[in-house]
Amino acid sequence: MAQPSVLTPQSDDFPRWYQDVVQKAEMADNGPVRGTMVIRPYGYAIWERIQRELDDRIKAAGAQNAYFPLFIPESYLHREAEHVEGFSPELAVVTHAGGDELAEPIVVRPTSETVIVEFMAKWIQSHRDLPLLLNQWANVVRWELRPRLFLRSSEFLWQEGHTAHASAEDASRYATLIHLEVYNDFLEQVLAVPTIVGIKPKSERFAGAVNTMTCEGMMRDGKALQLATSHELGQNFARAFNIVFQGDDGVSQHCHTTSWGASTRLVGGLIMSHGDDRGLRIPPRLAPWQVVVIAVRDDDEVTHGAREVARELLEAGVRSHLDSGRGSFGRRVTDWEIKGVPLRVEVGPRDLASGHITLVRRDSGEKITVERGEFVGRAREILDEMHDAFYADALAFRESRTTSVTSVDDALVAAQHGFARLDWDLVDEAAEARLKAEAVTVRCLVRRDGTLPQHEEEPNLVAYVAKSY
RNA sequence: CGGGGCGUAGCGCAGCUUGGUUAGCGCGCCUGCUUUGGGAGCAGGAGGUCCCGGGUUCGAAUCCCGGCGCCCCGACCA
Numbered sequence: 401m402a403q404p405s406v407l408t409p410q411s412d413d414f415p416r417w418y419q420d421v422v423q424k425a426e427m428a429d430n431g432p433v434r435g436t437m438v439i440r441p442y443g444y445a446i447w448e449r450i451q452r453e454l455d456d457r458i459k460a461a462g463a464q465n466a467y468f469p470l471f472i473p474e475s476y477l478h479r480e481a482e483h484v485e486g487f488s489p490e491l492a493v494v495t496h497a498g499g500d501e502l503a504e505p506i507v508v509r510p511t512s513e514t515v516i517v518e519f520m521a522k523w524i525q526s527h528r529d530l531p532l533l534l535n536q537w538a539n540v541v542r543w544e545l546r547p548r549l550f551l552r553s554s555e556f557l558w559q560e561g562h563t564a565h566a567s568a569e570d571a572s573r574y575a576t577l578i579h580l581e582v583y584n585d586f587l588e589q590v591l592a593v594p595t596i597v598g599i600k601p602k603s604e605r606f607a608g609a610v611n612t613m614t615c616e617g618m619m620r621d622g623k624a625l626q627l628a629t630s631h632e633l634g635q636n637f638a639r640a641f642n643i644v645f646q647g648d649d650g651v652s653q654h655c656h657t658t659s660w661g662a663s664t665r666l667v668g669g670l671i672m673s674h675g676d677d678r679g680l681r682i683p684p685r686l687a688p689w690q691v692v693v694i695a696v697r698d699d700d701e702v703t704h705g706a707r708e709v710a711r712e713l714l715e716a717g718v719r720s721h722l723d724s725g726r727g728s729f730g731r732r733v734t735d736w737e738i739k740g741v742p743l744r745v746e747v748g749p750r751d752l753a754s755g756h757i758t759l760v761r762r763d764s765g766e767k768i769t770v771e772r773g774e775f776v777g778r779a780r781e782i783l784d785e786m787h788d789a790f791y792a793d794a795l796a797f798r799e800s801r802t803t804s805v806t807s808v809d810d811a812l813v814a815a816q817h818g819f820a821r822l823d824w825d826l827v828d829e830a831a832e833a834r835l836k837a838e839a840v841t842v843r844c845l846v847r848r849d850g851t852l853p854q855h856e857e858e859p860n861l862v863a864y865v866a867k868s869y
Numbered sequence: 870c871g872g873g874g875c876g877u878a879g880c881g882c883a884g885c886u887u888g889g890u891u892a893g894c895g896c897g898c899c900u901g902c903u904u905u906g907g908g909a910g911c912a913g914g915a916g917g918u919c920c921c922g923g924g925u926u927c928g929a930a931u932c933c934c935g936g937c938g939c940c941c942c943g944a945c946c947a
Contacts, residue, residue: 406908415941423880434938489945511947545870545945558947606947626947663947696906730907737907748906758906839943869946 406734409677414621419549421671425680425739428549435547435554442739443550443667445688447557450666451537453590453686454559457582461574463533463561468515470539474505476514479640483513486607490542492554508541513608513637513659516562521643524655527566530645531574535561550668551625551869558663564643564655568634571656572611575630576852578660579613583628591666592683592790593617593673594798595627596819596864598844599853603832606659610634611855616843616864618798619672622818624843624868627669630660668869673794680740681762683790684783689721691779692741694732696748698725706747709757709775716776718783737762742786743779763789808834815840815866824861840865 407420422428427443430436439447455465474493477484487510494506509515520532537559544554561578565571579597587593600612609631617627637643638654646652674681684690691713695706703724713720721741723732736744744760751757757775759768763786770778801818805811808831814820815835824845827835835841845861847853853861 413941419940430939486946540947542946546941546943552946556947629947661947665947698905725905727905728907728909729905730909732908733906734908746906750906836944 406738407677407679410620410675415548417675417677418668418671421675421679421738422549427667427671427680430549433554435544437547437549437553437555437664439557439664442688446667446670446682446686447664449686449688450586450591450662451559453586454582454662455537457586458535458559458561458578461533461578461582463535463563463578465536466534467536467538468509468512468519470509471506472509472512472515474507476518477507479514480608480636482636483608487511487542490544492541492543509538510540510542511659511661512536512538512540512560513562513633513657514641517564517637517641517643517657520562520564520655520657521638521641524564524643524645527645527647530564530566530655531570532564533561533574534563535559548668548869550664550671553664556664558661560659560661563658564638565658566645566647566655568632568656571634571658572632572854575611575613575632575658575660578658579615579628579630579852583615583630583660583662586662587615587617587627588791589787590683590685591627591670591673592685592787592794593627593669594791594795596844596846597852598846598864599856600629600844601824601827601832601842601856601863604841604843606631608633608636609659610636613852614844616866617669617673618794618801618819618866619669619869620675620797621672622801622866624819624864624866625665625669625672626843626868627666628660628662631658633657633659674790675740679738681790682740682742684742684786687719687740687742689719689741690783691718691720691743691745692723692736693720693745693747694723694729694736695725696729696746701752702748705752706745709745709747712776713779716780718776718779743783745775745779761786763793811835811865812838812840819843819864819866821862821864824856824863827863827865835865839867841868843868 408416410417426440428440429438431438491510492508495502524532539555539557541555544552547553563574584595584597587595595615595617597615600614605612611632613630615627616624619625635654635656637657643655644652645655671680693706693710695703707722710720710722740762742762746758755772756769757772803814804821805814811820811822827842843864843866845853845856845863848860848862
C-alpha cells in the first residue's frame, strides 16, 4: 500500500520537490546552455492553454497582435536612463555577425519597449491614431545568475503588450483594465489562483515605469510569486523616442505609454500553487487533458470500452485522453497523478459488466461511481466543481499563512512562513533595508478594502511583505 | 559574484580514506514468457572518454596541481 513516494515530499525539501515534478511530469529539461530551458510537449501543452486563455482576453480588451524583432540596436536601450540601468546587468549582446565585428553591438531583447516605442513614434501622428494597442508573443533573454526551470530562465516565452494613449488617465485606465480583466481574471477563473492585486513600491518598480501593478500569488511553501505585471510608463518612453501626436486642439504633445506581461513563469506558478506530494494538480479549466480514460487491461473488449468512453467525452467538449492498457495499472495511475490530470476514469471488465463508471478526482482522491448513461454529464459537473475547490483550497492555504502585524519585527517573523500585512506607513527606507537584509521584500501595496491604489502616496495603504521567487 | 555541496551507464548512487583482477548496485532500457482493478514477476541482454587537462607511480575513478560544469543558500529579476 504505502509506497515510498516517487517525489521528494514538499515538507522535506520544497525546491527538490519542484524539480522532481518538472522532471517526472515531463514538463521541461535544462537546455545545453546554462539557464536555457527545453519545454517538453506536456509542459508546452500547458503553456499553449495559458496562451489561448490570455490571448482571447487580450483581444477582447482591444489589443492586436504584432511581431517585433529579436535584435535591438544597443543605442535604443540607452535612450531611457532608468530602463538601461535596470536591464544592463542581464543583457546578452551580439558583437560579431557575418564573420565581422559589428559597428554597433546588437542587444537580444530583454523586453521590447524600446523597439516598439520607436515604431509607435513613426505610426502615430494624430490623436486619431490613439489609442494604439499592441501585443506580441515572443521569447526574450535576460541573463540569469541563478536559473530555475520556468521560474527564472535566461530565455523565456511571454506576451508583452505595449500601448500608447493620449492622456495619463487613458493610459492608467487601460493598464488597469488589462491587469484586472486579463491577468487577474485569468488567474482566478482559469488558473484557480487567488491573488493579491496591488502596486509595487518604488523600489520594486519596472525600470522606467511610473507605476507598476502586480498580481502576487502564494506558493505552497509560503513564498510569493509575481504572476503578471502591468506598467504605466508615463511619458518617459514617449519623450525618449519622441512619440508625439497632435491633439484636436492643434497642440502637439507626448503620448502616455503602458506595457504589461505574463510569461512561462506562470507554469511554475501553477506547479507551486496547486501541486502536492503526489505531483502536479492542474485546475480543470486549464488542463490540456481534463480527463484521462484508463483501460484497466490490454484486451480488445476493455480497450474498446475505454475508447468509447473517451470518444463520448470528446464529443461533449471535454478534453480527454485515452490510456490504452499497456503496462501495469498502478504505474499508469501514478504517472497520471504526477501529471495532474484533474479526473481519471477507470474502465475495466467489472465496469463494463455492471454498467457503471468509476471516476477519481485528482484533487481529493475521491472515487465516484456513476451510471454509464449519466457519466458524461457527471464528469462535466465534477470538473466544474473542481475549479472552485482548487480556488478555495489555495485561498484557505494563503489565509492560513497570512498574518496581520503591527511592526517590522513581527513582519520579519511572519514572512518566514508566509505573507505579513502591515501599515505601509511603518515601512520607511530603513525598514525596507532591514527586510531586504533577510531576503524579505514589500511585494505590493493595497488599499484597506483590498482594491488597487492609484499610487503609493495614498494614505492608509497596507503593505504585503514576504519572501519571494 | 560570495558561502556550502557534488561531478562514476539515461536517472539516482556505492567504490576514493588505505592506488592493484574484467568498475559495481538500484531504477530505467532491450528480448522472451507469465501478468495487468494502485509504482508487476522470472530469465536472459545492451549500455562507461569514472567531468576535462597536466603531474606522481610499474600501475590512478582513487593521490597532487590547474581548469570546467552542475545543484542548494544569498545579492538581481518575469
